[in-house]
Amino acid sequence: MTALLTAENLSLGYESRVIACGLNFSVGAGDYLCIVGENGSGKTTLMKTLLGLQEPLGGKVVIGAGLKKNQIGYLPQQTVIQKEFPASVREIVLSGCQGRCGLRPFYNRVEKQIAEENMKRMGVFELASRCYRELSGGQQQRVLLARALCATQKLLLLDEPVSGLDPMVADGMYRLISSLNREGITVIMISHDMAAALRYASHVLHLGANLFFGTKEAYLESEPGRLFCRAGKGESR
Amino acid sequence: MMMLDKLEMYIQYPFVRYALIVGVFIALCSSLLGVTLVLKRFSFIGDGLSHVAFGAMAIAAVLNVANQMAVMMPITIVSAVLLLRTGQNAKIKGDAAIAMISVGSLAFGYMLMNIFSGSSNLSGDVCSTLFGSTSILTLSKQDVWLCTVLSIAVVLTFTFFYNKIFAVTFDEDFAKASGTKADGCNLLIAIVIAVIIVLAMNLVGSLLISALIIFPALSAMRLFRSFKSVTVFSAALSVGCALAGILTSILAGTPVGSTIVAVDAAAFGICWIAGTIKGGIHS
Ligand SMILES: Nc1ncnc2c1ncn2[C@@H]1O[C@H](COP(=O)(O)OP(=O)(O)O)[C@@H](O)[C@H]1O
Ligand SMILES: [Mg+2]
Numbered sequence: 001m002t003a004l005l006t007a008e009n010l011s012l013g014y015e016s017r018v019i020a021c022g023l024n025f026s027v028g029a030g031d032y033l034c035i036v037g038e039n040g041s042g043k044t045t046l047m048k049t050l051l052g053l054q055e056p057l058g059g060k061v062v063i064g065a066g067l068k069k070n071q072i073g074y075l076p077q078q079t080v081i082q083k084e085f086p087a088s089v090r091e092i093v094l095s096g097c098q099g100r101c102g103l104r105p106f107y108n109r110v111e112k113q114i115a116e117e118n119m120k121r122m123g124v125f126e127l128a129s130r131c132y133r134e135l136s137g138g139q140q141q142r143v144l145l146a147r148a149l150c151a152t153q154k155l156l157l158l159d160e161p162v163s164g165l166d167p168m169v170a171d172g173m174y175r176l177i178s179s180l181n182r183e184g185i186t187v188i189m190i191s192h193d194m195a196a197a198l199r200y201a202s203h204v205l206h207l208g209a210n211l212f213f214g215t216k217e218a219y220l221e222s223e224p225g226r227l228f229c230r231a232g233k234g235e236s237r
Numbered sequence: 238m239m240m241l242d243k244l245e246m247y248i249q250y251p252f253v254r255y256a257l258i259v260g261v262f263i264a265l266c267s268s269l270l271g272v273t274l275v276l277k278r279f280s281f282i283g284d285g286l287s288h289v290a291f292g293a294m295a296i297a298a299v300l301n302v303a304n305q306m307a308v309m310m311p312i313t314i315v316s317a318v319l320l321l322r323t324g325q326n327a328k329i330k331g332d333a334a335i336a337m338i339s340v341g342s343l344a345f346g347y348m349l350m351n352i353f354s355g356s357s358n359l360s361g362d363v364c365s366t367l368f369g370s371t372s373i374l375t376l377s378k379q380d381v382w383l384c385t386v387l388s389i390a391v392v393l394t395f396t397f398f399y400n401k402i403f404a405v406t407f408d409e410d411f412a413k414a415s416g417t418k419a420d421g422c423n424l425l426i427a428i429v430i431a432v433i434i435v436l437a438m439n440l441v442g443s444l445l446i447s448a449l450i451i452f453p454a455l456s457a458m459r460l461f462r463s464f465k466s467v468t469v470f471s472a473a474l475s476v477g478c479a480l481a482g483i484l485t486s487i488l489a490g491t492p493v494g495s496t497i498v499a500v501d502a503a504a505f506g507i508c509w510i511a512g513t514i515k516g517g518i519h520s
Contacts, residue, residue, distance in 0.1 A: 051414040070416025076408070085276055087407055088463035095404040099416030105397045131462035151415035 003028050004064045004155060004186055005050060011058035012045045018057055019045055025205055025213040029066065029154075032178070032187045034197040034216075037207035043190045044077050046207065047159055050188070066154070070099030073152030075144055077159035077190070089135075089143050090128040093119050096150025114150055121176065122146040123169075137164040145173070149180075156180065158189040162196075174200060240488060247487055255376045256483055260497070262388035263440045264449065264479030266433050268471045269395045271454025272464065273406045273426060282320050282427065284447050285339040286434045289316040291443040292342030292349075299353040306383065309435045317431035321423060380439075387436055391429055398425060403464050440479075441494035452501035453478070459505075459512030478504050 003026040011021035019042035027033050035043050048054050050061055051074060073096070096118070097111040107115075119125040122142040127135065132143060141164045148156065158177070162170035170193075178200045181187045191197045197204070204219040206212035212224045219225040247253045274283050290313045297308035320335055376384075395402070404412040405422045413419040437446045457471035482497030489496075 048410070051410075053410055053413055068416065069414075072415055074411055074414040076410055084458060085407060086272070086458050086462050086464055086467045087403075088465075091403065091464050092407065095400070095407060095412075096415065098400060098404040098412065101400070106400065129463070134462070147411070151411075157414070 002064055002066060003062075004031075004067045005188075006062040006064070007050070007059065008062060009059035010046075010049065010056050010061065012042050012049055013057045014045075016057075020207055020211075021058065023059070023211070023213075027186060027188060027203075029064075029186055030181070030184055031203055032181045032201045033189070033203045033205060034201035035188065035190045035205045035207065036192075036194065036197060041207040043207055044159055047157055047188070047190060051157065068154075070102075070151070071153035071155060072099075073148040073150070073156045075148040075156075075158045075161055077163075085133060087132050088129050089119070089124055089132055090115065092132055092143055093124075093128075093146045093150060096147035099151055100153075111150075115146075118146040118149040121149065138166065138169065141165055142169070152180070152185055155186045155188070158187070160190050160192065162191070162193065170196075243488060244484065252376065253487060255378070255381045256487075256493070257480065259376060259381055259384045260440060260479045260483045260493075261476050262385055263433075263436050264475040264497075265472055266388050266391040267437050267446070267449045268453040268475030269392070269468065270402075270426065270430055270433065271450050271452075271471055271475075272458070272467055273402055274430065275451055275454050275458075277406050277426075282317065282335070283430060283434065283450055285320055285335040286313055286317055286431055287438070287443040287446040288339035289313055289342045290434050290438050290446075292346035294438065294443075295346035295349040299349050306435060309438070310432070313431040313435050314428055317427040318424065321427040376439075384436060384439070387432060391432055391436075394425070394429055398422065399468075402426065407464075441497055445494050445498045448498040448501060449475070452498070452505050456501075456505045456508035459508045460515065474504055474508075475501070 006026040007023045010023040011018055012023070013019040023046070025033075035046065037043055045054070049056050051072070052061070094107055094112065094115045097107055097114060100111060101107065116125065119128060122145050124139065124142050124146055127139060127143070132140065135143065141161075145161060148158070156177070161177070162173050165173060174196050177187055177189065181200070189197070189201070198216060198220070201216050203214065204212065204216055204225070206219070206224045208224070210224045212219060212222055214222070290309055293309040293312040294305060296312070297305035300308065302308055316338065320338065401412075401417060401422050404417050405419045405426075409419050412422075433450070434443075434446055437449055441449050453471035453475035454467070456474055457467040461467045461470055478500040479497050482500040483493060485491065485500070486493045486496040
């Protein structure tokens with residue numbers, strides 16, 4: 001199998017503070033990787049490093065030959081978008097197609113179509129001309145998801161995609177991601193929700209004191225997996 | 238009627254027509270990047286650069302070059318690129334660097350003018366560089382052409398990169414992650430800001446440039462909720478205010494730059510009240 005992304009002896013952190021080190025794993029085309037770990041274990045930092053938004057402290061991220069930057073969709077964790085920003089939902093979702101444009105200045109009909117479909121998929125089409133900053137947290141999350149879907153052609157990275165969504169919508173969300181995965185989109189997702197993570201994922205990366213990377217089945221048998229699952233059952237999430 | 242007659246008489250003069258043309262173009266350009274500047278916390282760059290442009294103008298004045306813009310433009314563009322770099326570098330505090338550069342170039346510029354200027358009216362010269370001169374009424378045909386060409390270039394660049402500028406301003410991380418050349422876009426924004434500032438220096442002087450850039454955007458943001466409508470409205474408002482300001486200054490004999498900024502400020506006041514009323518009804 002061809003690897004889309006490979007982490008080689010990767011060390012993460014900010015300036016000189018190391019958060020995690022010695023990460024080795026690879027994500028193949030069609031995989032569904034779930035990244036789990038306690039708060040502050042560096043999941044978000046890892047995702048940003050994989051995306052090239054920040055430099056690794058050591059080691060490297062190798063992007064497979066088959067993957068271009070503009071085929072990647074990304075849902076950031078709680079983006080701090082300035083409260084004052086004037087932008088309509090349509091403008092934001094459409095900006096997910098920006099990577100497809102290359103140097104072309106304006107969106108074409110196909111891209112507008114893609115944006116519309118994804119708004120409908122996420123149930124925000126009725127809000128298309130509303131102002132983003134006036135929406136509720138859950139609605140904003142769905143708008144950003146629709147934007148991420150617009151950019152996704154091969155790989156989708158999600159940082160806690162269901163935070164702020166109510167359980168019904170969250171469930172639909174997971175099913176949608178899973179169906180995208182079955183259509184051939186590679187998924188890397190950070191999640192707190194162990195049950196959902198383990199239902200759909202094919203691989204698990206556990207960050208923290210005892211690192212683990214492997215298939216879901218192997219994870220369930222492993223030490224960190226058993227500990228974490230037990231702890232997870234106790235939580236209300 | 239008196240006013241209109243007077244206006245009609247003034248319009249006959251080419252220098253008044255030139256001033257109006259240049260004013261409209263500069264107002265249009267300066268409003269375009271206002272939203273980006275306000276929201277991307279680039280406003281500090283705008284402010285810093287206007288001071289750099291002052292220093293550059295002092296150098297140009299001392300060197301006694303015929304075309305001051307030829308000196309100011311490259312210096313300001315290079316500074317814009319450098320400021321952008323330091324602003325992104327977490328290790329050097331961006332704000333401190335900019336404060337240093339901007340205050341430094343003010344002092345340096347004033348000193349240069351003091352030591353080398355042969356002009357008998359030094360404080361008048363300094364004052365007009367800081368607050369805009371009546372020089373907008375003494376533009377040559379060549380100045381008008383240069384300004385027009387540069388303005389059109391700015392507007393075209395902005396239109397061409399409009400969607401990219403939106404993407405990068407709204408969420409730089411996402412834009413970068415999904416394949417938009419965000420760094421290139423930031424560089425472009427910085428260069429365009431530098432060009433706008435050098436242009437606007439003619440109209441309102443270096444201390445009032447920020448007002449020209451930021452007031453229309455803030456006014457539009459009070460009233461509109463999408464990026465496109467805010468951009469279009471702030472451009473229209475800026476042009477309207479510049480026209481009103483120039484005409485008022487001609488009729489009433491007030492300084493051009495500060496009159497335009499005063500009109501911009503008044504328009505902001507009106508938009509602020511209108512926004513409050515509109516918001517009150519909505520929610
Ligand atoms: N911009 C930053 N600068 C310095 N430290 C940071 C920054 N962002 C996060 N951290 C630190 O890095 C650690 C990991 O953060 P993060 O990757 O967000 O964890 P997670 O997503 O797993 O909850 C935390 O201890 C956090 O305090
Ligand atoms: Mg996180």
